[in-house]
Amino acid sequence: MGFLAKDDEWHDCLKEVSQWASGTKMRRIFVTMVAYSQVSNVKELWEKNWELLSDDIQHYQRSLLNRPELHLSPDETKELCLIELEKLFHKIGKSLVDIPGMPIPNCNTFDRANRLLAEELSYNRSSMSTEFEKNFPKLNHDQRVAYDQIMESINTNNGKCFFIEGFGGSGKTFLWKVISAKLRSEGRIVLCVATSGIAALLMDGGRTAHSRFRIPIKLNPTSTCDIYQGSDVADLHQNASLIIWDEAPMAHRNAIEALERTLRDIMRKHNKNNLTKPFGGMTVVFGGDFRQTLPIIKKGSRADIVDASLKMSYVWQYLEILKLTENLRLRQPNSSETELNDIADFSKWILQIGDGEDCSVFCEANIDIPSELMVERQGEPIIDIVREIYPHLECNYVNPEYLASRAILAPHHEMVHKLNEYVLSQIPGEEITYLSSDYVQNENGKQNIEHPEFPAELLNSLQIPGFPDHEIKLKLGVPVILLRNIDQASGLCNRTRLIIKKNGQMVH
Numbered sequence: 374m375g376f377l378a379k380d381d382e383w384h385d386c387l388k389e390v391s392q393w394a395s396g397t398k399m400r401r402i403f404v405t406m407v408a409y410s411q412v413s414n415v416k417e418l419w420e421k422n423w424e425l426l427s428d429d430i431q432h433y434q435r436s437l438l439n440r441p442e443l444h445l446s447p448d449e450t451k452e453l454c455l456i457e458l459e460k461l462f463h464k465i466g467k468s469l470v471d472i473p474g475m476p477i478p479n480c481n482t483f484d485r486a487n488r489l490l491a492e493e494l495s496y497n498r499s500s501m502s503t504e505f506e507k508n509f510p511k512l513n514h515d516q517r518v519a520y521d522q523i524m525e526s527i528n529t530n531n532g533k534c535f536f537i538e539g540f541g542g543s544g545k546t547f548l549w550k551v552i553s554a555k556l557r558s559e560g561r562i563v564l565c566v567a568t569s570g571i572a573a574l575l576m577d578g579g580r581t582a583h584s585r586f587r588i589p590i591k592l593n594p595t596s597t598c599d600i601y602q603g604s605d606v607a608d609l610h611q612n613a614s615l616i617i618w619d620e621a622p623m624a625h626r627n628a629i630e631a632l633e634r635t636l637r638d639i640m641r642k643h644n645k646n647n648l649t650k651p652f653g654g655m656t657v658v659f660g661g662d663f664r665q666t667l668p669i670i671k672k673g674s675r676a677d678i679v680d681a682s683l684k685m686s687y688v689w690q691y692l693e694i695l696k697l698t699e700n701l702r703l704r705q706p707n708s709s710e711t712e713l714n715d716i717a718d719f720s721k722w723i724l725q726i727g728d729g730e731d732c733s734v735f736c737e738a739n740i741d742i743p744s745e746l747m748v749e750r751q752g753e754p755i756i757d758i759v760r761e762i763y764p765h766l767e768c769n770y771v772n773p774e775y776l777a778s779r780a781i782l783a784p785h786h787e788m789v790h791k792l793n794e795y796v797l798s799q800i801p802g803e804e805i806t807y808l809s810s811d812y813v814q815n816e817n818g819k820q821n822i823e824h825p826e827f828p829a830e831l832l833n834s835l836q837i838p839g840f841p842d843h844e845i846k847l848k849l850g851v852p853v854i855l856l857r858n859i860d861q862a863s864g865l866c867n868r869t870r871l872i873i874k875k876n877g878q879m880v881h
């Protein structure tokens with residue numbers, strides 16, 4: 374949160390990790406700290422810990438160069454370690470150059486101007502071509518219509534914009550795969566984004582829209598993206614053939630409008646007429662389903678949510694709507710007939726609800742939940758739900774497939790805490806409690822006197838949305854859910870589920 378004046382926690386954390394982690398792991402942790410945890414003096418953190426961060430560098434160089442006698446000087450080791458750090462920063466769209474106080478490796482390994490472009494052009498064309506050949510013939514009629522129209526817009530430089538509307542399982546992600554493989558097999562660039570990190574993971578080379586387009590967190594109706602003519606990000610966009618934005622109905626229309634305005638500005642480099650074209654003449658494909666989650670407006674009314682939706686944007690008039698109507702999940706080759714019938718019934722039922730077929734004009738309805746979807750009430754509701762969703766948890770919690778195939782959703786944090794507490798109590802093993810920092814050190818390293826009106830006990834008991842709790846309890850083997858986008862390329866993003874493999878004092 375950036376409230377800590379000193380970095381003792383980070384130094385202690387690196388020391389603890391160094392007892393069990395390799396230099397490679399330590400560098401990843403260092404990058405995560407610096408990029409996401411607002412270390413106040415990065416230079417000092419680096420200078421005091423560079424030896425720990427580079428403990429495998431000499432070994433790595435020896436095997437890379439096949440020179441077992443190689444001996445690196447401290448300066449050479451530092452330099453190589455900085456290069457490795459720079460690689461990791463690049464993976465998350467950052468660079469040492471952006472971090473005040475950090476030295477920059479003195480080498481030509483990184484051509485910053487071309488880094489983003491090089492990454493998008495690094496796909497293996499022949500494997501992309503094989504993937505395309507394999508999947509293209511499988512496209513159904515709706516997918517094929519969409520594919521043809523999108524490709525025609527790209528190939529004729531028509532700059533059309535589309536909205537591919539399809540419920541869950543109608544083959545949107547599959548279509549993105551086929552189009553991306555086709556373009557990448559020809560050495561062309563397609564920028565795949567999704568509104569949430571977890572959906573972006575399903576797209577090849579996917580990123581969140583906010584990160585790829587540098588969309589500001591605080592948006593207003595005139596916002597633009599943080600992309601400027603002449604920057605390497607602008608260069609990437611100017612060279613792209615297509616943008617695919619999945620889960621578009623979840624995005625605030627101001628975010629989409631910010632991209633629209635920005636593209637007009639940066640695409641005029643090729644042709645000044647692009648300033649007057651929607652999305653600067655780029656072919657853009659949005660996908661999603663308005664029955665699913667709409668933009669989240671804090672304490673917003675129904676009208677506020679509708680107003681924030683893509684359909685209310687001036688951009689909507691530019692979009693050609695194409696529909697995917699077949700449930701392709703029913704084509705799963707390994708499913709039994711009963712399973713397929715169950716999926717078909719469930720998807721029909723959920724679509725009926727999504728379409729509001731049983732709703733009155735005031736959008737109120739009584740929904741009959743089929744009995745097989747209900748949890749039978751035997752005693753305490755929390756115990757009943759956990760028993761139903763996580764049968765024999767005490768033996769099964771070590772099985773990743775078991776954990777990955779189930780989840781309990783709850784609308785409020787209070788209920789999440791109760792469920793967590795109960796589930797944790799059912800898992801064997803020692804419980805470890807981690808606390809957040811709750812005092813400020815003065816310059817002598819002593820604790821500052823707390824404010825009498827706000828005793829620490831009171832502050833520590835507060836549970837505020839968007840603010841981590843003071844206390845978290847964990848056990849070895851428990852599943853946890855990540856609530857930040859840390860390293861998209863490695864799959865670490867908001868909503869990624871992880872398993873606790875090690876419990877330290879400072880790190881887990």
Ligand SMILES: Nc1ncnc2c1ncn2[C@@H]1O[C@H](COP(=O)(O)OP(=O)(O)OP(=O)(O)O)[C@@H](O)[C@H]1O
Pocket residue numbers: 511512513516539540541542543544545546547548701702703704
């Ligand atoms: N043309 C196709 N031929 C064979 N299988 C397909 C085809 N299109 C999609 N599928 C398969 O159907 C399933 C659902 O498709 P997909 O994930 O693309 O749907 P989706 O619309 O993106 O769903 P969601 O909105 O839930 O993410 C996947 O397993 C996918 O591989």
